[in-house]
Amino acid sequence: METLKRQFTRLRDPRYYQIVVLGLLLGYGIVILDFGIRWQNMVVIVFTALGMQYAGTLIARLPRFDPLSPLISSLSLTLLLRTDEPMLAAAAASIAIAGKFLLRFRGKHIFNPANLALVSLMFISDHAWVSSGQWGNAAFGAFALACLGFLVLTRAKRAETTVFFILFYAALIFGRALWLSDPLSIPLHQLQNGALLIFSFFMISDPKTTPNTALGRTLFAGLVASVAFTIQYIYYQPNGPILALIISAPFVPLIDALLLGQNYRWDQPAGRNVSSIKGAF
């Protein structure tokens, strides 16, 4: 009875659902949308990430090896990263996991692993890029439903970041459209970008790299939305949200310090009064 209870508690970990949804998206992208995702890259990324996580677990002497987070980072990277050199894919996975162990502040890693890897690679090499247009509009409906399901079912308790990011970003885009006298079909089209949705539901929502309090997360969402809008529509560079997240991540410890809250634990998403900082990675 006790083991069953423990198993159910384990299943409350929202990462299981996230892995399933990411896997389905990957399947859809490969089979139906025909992304040109190379299976060699996927294999390299998954194995490198798990390997690095294992090495990190040993070096940092953590209580147990956690495969879920590196798996999620691997799936996100496979979905978003495009490269023709498997070595770069391996580098991406390494940077993602290494950053988690090395770039920390007060018990939390600062940068979302997949985000850090993507931005690093975009700057390091010409041979790595993100194709933000590849999802088109057809996936929009089904994808949105899956994401909403994710929010509801797992009760990740961190929906503020996603919801407010989308709200702020949409407000900025619609505001710009009104100012430019653009027809509303244009901002709607800009919001129906699959890469933007993946970012909103699976990257910025990362509870481990966002502020601990609800107010903090709302502020953070506003910050990321503003920076993303500036990059995308004032400087006309692609991949605004991804760059905005990297730029905004160092502000999270600041927000945490100002607003005070408990660090997130995957196995206790609802949050308890546990003062342990060294949660599962």
Added chain:
Amino acid sequence: MRIIATILAAAATVAVATTAHAFCGFYVAKADTSIFNKASQVVLVRDENRTVITMANDFNGDVKDFAVVIPVPTKIEREQINVGDRAIVEHLDAYTAPRLVEYHDPDPCMRYERRNHIFDMAVPRSAPSLELDEDALSQGVVIEASYTVGEYDILILSATESSGLIRWLNDNDYRIPTGAKSVIDGYLKQDMRFFVAKVNLAEQSKLGFQYLRPLQVAYESNKFMLPIRLGTLNAKGKQELYVYALTRSGRVETTNYRTVNLPSNIEVPEFVENEFADFYRSMFDKQVAAENERAVFLEYAWDMGWCDPCAADPLSAQELRKLGVFWVGDAGNIGNRIAPAPAQNVFVTRLHVRYDNQHFPEDLMFQETGDRQNFQGRYVIRHSWKGEASCDISEYRAELGKRQEREAQQLASLTGWDIENIRKKIPFTDPVTPEKESWWKRLWG
């Protein structure tokens, strides 16, 4: 002595010609160029912030009526404008066009060398590329610059508000379509200028050109984009656009629309040789529909130093410089380049988009990736062996029958053509016997 020299020269010519044949094949036929009506061609050269745009022009009416309005991101100086060479754009078109390739089955009883013949699906040419008409205008228009370049009179306009600009443009016979006001408002708020051009009849007769040459503009801007919205306003139905992107690092794709590879490397039945244009049109129609009419299609992505098979010779460094590829050395400045004739370090992407206002509400935004993987639209015909059989070729004929059926099925799924009609055009060696087909398929068709 003279005779020997002539013979040597002739021999040398033949030798060179033979080498050329063995290298990339030769053309049997070029498909008709007017495959689509109203297709525009734009060459976009881009490296970091520096952009050169060449707009090919197929205006067929009275040159007095020619008028073009193009939004540009910055003020344009005289030296940034040029009138280009249409032949080079056509050369680029031929070099990147989807190609029909032909192989001949060897004698099943013996071994022969294969010969490759190549057809060329040169691009749809025609109509005025950026036929932009604009509405009534009023004051508040600033003529920032006025130039005569080649056969064109060019003005760079900016304005404080759109109605003044529109009224001025209409008064000066740049016909602006209704509905352009909000589009122009948007462009003006983003600090864009308007590059407007008309034909200077005196200059044109002095220069002696019979057709209108492409306009070229060089500028620096963060925006890697192509403004298509003005063009959609008064268009009835969809418009075809071909974009040739020339970059240093690799393939170019759109960031706000899906870029999809055209189906390629597909075997088609022999009769397609005579119907290549129809085949391509039907296939493209079907692909557009499959993508809900919202995709941009990649037809060619290749390093410009080589090709295989070649639908046209690679462009020379000189031709590329004329198109605006500013990082390519002149003929006398090769440096450590490998071969003098084809240019190095230039990657070409050919994108084909069929657009209208409803499915393409935004201007096209591009990004350059580091992807140097080669891609081309290539369709293969395998001619069966039709000679005398000097041995038992029943096995060959059985294989051939299966291959022909497979090609027919592929063609039907690719173009949407009726499979029965396709089968009628194929001289089956081993025809599909009625028993192989389900009886209900013949019931209702």
